[in-house]
Amino acid sequence: MTTYLRQARTSASQQVAPFTGEGAYHGSTRPRVEPLREAPAPPLVDELRPRTLEQYAAEGRRDIAEFEAVFPNHHAVVETLPIPTQEAIQSDGVSFCWCPIDDAIREAGPLTRSVLEAMRAHVGGGKRHVYIDSKIQYFAPGDVPVDSQHWHVDGSIVARDERARRLGHALLHDMRARLQAPALGPRYLAYQSSGHCATLFATAPVTLTLPELIPNFDELDRRVRALAPPAVAQPPGSIVRFDGLSLHRAVAATDAGWRLWVRCVETDRMVTPDASIIACYGKVYRTPT
Ligand SMILES: [Fe+2]
Numbered sequence: 291m292t293t294y295l296r297q298a299r300t301s302a303s304q305q306v307a308p309f310t311g312e313g314a315y316h317g318s319t320r321p322r323v324e325p326l327r328e329a330p331a332p333p334l335v336d337e338l339r340p341r342t343l344e345q346y347a348a349e350g351r352r353d354i355a356e357f358e359a360v361f362p363n364h365h366a367v368v369e370t371l372p373i374p375t376q377e378a379i380q381s382d383g384v385s386f387c388w389c390p391i392d393d394a395i396r397e398a399g400p401l402t403r404s405v406l407e408a409m410r411a412h413v414g415g416g417k418r419h420v421y422i423d424s425k426i427q428y429f430a431p432g433d434v435p436v437d438s439q440h441w442h443v444d445g446s447i448v449a450r451d452e453r454a455r456r457l458g459h460a461l462l463h464d465m466r467a468r469l470q471a472p473a474l475g476p477r478y479l480a481y482q483s484s485g486h487c488a489t490l491f492a493t494a495p496v497t498l499t500l501p502e503l504i505p506n507f508d509e510l511d512r513r514v515r516a517l518a519p520p521a522v523a524q525p526p527g528s529i530v531r532f533d534g535l536s537l538h539r540a541v542a543a544t545d546a547g548w549r550l551w552v553r554c555v556e557t558d559r560m561v562t563p564d565a566s567i568i569a570c571y572g573k574v575y576r577t578p579t
Pocket of ligand 1 (some may be wrong): 442
């Protein structure tokens, strides 16, 4: 298991791929390449239990119903740190992927460590795991930090199994299950060093009609965009708190430059990332100019 990567970075060595919009949020909606050796399934915890899908399977239902989804969009800036220099970001050295927070604090470069120590004071507790993801990325104008600009939530309840296939999909997000038991969901803190490529967060509750089970975030994105809720770009140097029902989306960089992004996840889900993930975790996605 590899949860961190130490490497020298230059703008020339930044990994770049064409932007497709097809996914690559945490829990990509792309079909997965099957691992060579099946890893043992982690224990099913209430946070990730697809209760709606379980009900569909038990009743033999084949049609996905819609429901009224209310996203409270909890979002708050909890602290603002000094904005680091571009040099400090570039030279920080270590990035993380599902790394336990204590390990991350031990291995981090000076800038990331200062962010993690600030974040640790805001960890609420009560979840089994506290993981750190981080990226040190160099953006050209128009680059996107992930391969999607869709409105979405993090840590959705995902099923990739026979129950989903019976409904015609390789993967389904059980949106109703998360919305009916929001307190069970994951909690997040996120930091961004810079304002030139800032995540957009919805800042007011959003109510919309949504299929109970969705194969990707396309439909959710369409319906949120139609409502155009008030939203705010994450301020540079800030740590924001949000949860598993906070709508947000990536935006393209407006200027060239380095950005450190750090996310702290409090979750009951045990994650053991594949060693191949971290090597391409900081890739940026280039939109056509
Ligand atoms: Fe996200």
